[in-house]
Amino acid sequence: MSYYIPDYRAKSIFEIDYDKLRKLGIKGILIDIDNxxxxxxxxxxxxEAINWVKEMIHLDFKVCILSNANHERTSLFKDILAVTGVGMAFKPRKKGYLKALEVLALENTQCVMIGDQLLTDIKGGNKINMMTVLTEVLDKNEHWFVRLKRVIENLFLRKQLEKVEWI
Ligand SMILES: [Mg+2]
Structure with a gap:
């Protein structure tokens, strides 16, 4: 399967069936920050983000932020949300994902990467055989470079994405 195609898609992190994720053997969540x-x-x-983390902890998931943002921004989120995190991850490179697995002390098959970008979040997760969930962007007001990436994604991948199951 293409690296760019997620296992599942969701409207947002707030609308994912986490019971289903648990039943699929998922114990750890790698989460993108922006959008x-x-x-x-x-x-x-x-x-909402604070409550989401509380809910995940309540459901017994381990959460690790995986962001391409700088260490300062990642640390701020990590500290306020009281979760683990890896900043400057250079997604889709494998290194950050492997670091996150190490931090969570879980295997790739026990974790899911949740993010809004196919070319970074999803591609990286697929590269290390981790379950991936693509969410829709929370804010359409994006940087031109990110918008350009989405145009490319749409051109090549929309047909395939339409076949992906919602979770
Ligand atoms: Mg993002």
């Missing part, structure tokens, strides 16, 4: 956990340019975690 997945919070809208782009959101300086600190939103109340």
């Amino acid at each position: 997945t956990l919070v809208p782009m340019h959101t300086r600190i975690p939103t109340e």
Whole structure:
């Protein structure tokens, strides 16, 4: 299967069937920050993000932030949300994902990568055989470079994405 195609898609992290993830053997969640956990340019975690983390902990998931943002931004989120995290991950490179697995002390088959970008979040997760869930962007007001990537994604992948199951 193409590296760019997620296992599942979801409207947002708030609308994922986490019971189903558990039943599929998932114990750890690698989560992207921008436009997945919070809208782009959101300086600190939103109340929704804080509540989401609480819910995940309650459901007994381990959470690790995996972001291409700088260490400062990643640390801020990590500290406020009281979860683990890997910043400057250079997704889709494997290194950050492997670091996150090490931090969570879980195997690739026990984790899911949740993110809004096919070319980074999803591709990287697929490269290390991890379950991937593509979410829709929380905020359409994106940087031109990210928008350009989405145009490319749409051109090549829309047909295939339409076949992906919602979770
Ligand atoms: Mg993102």
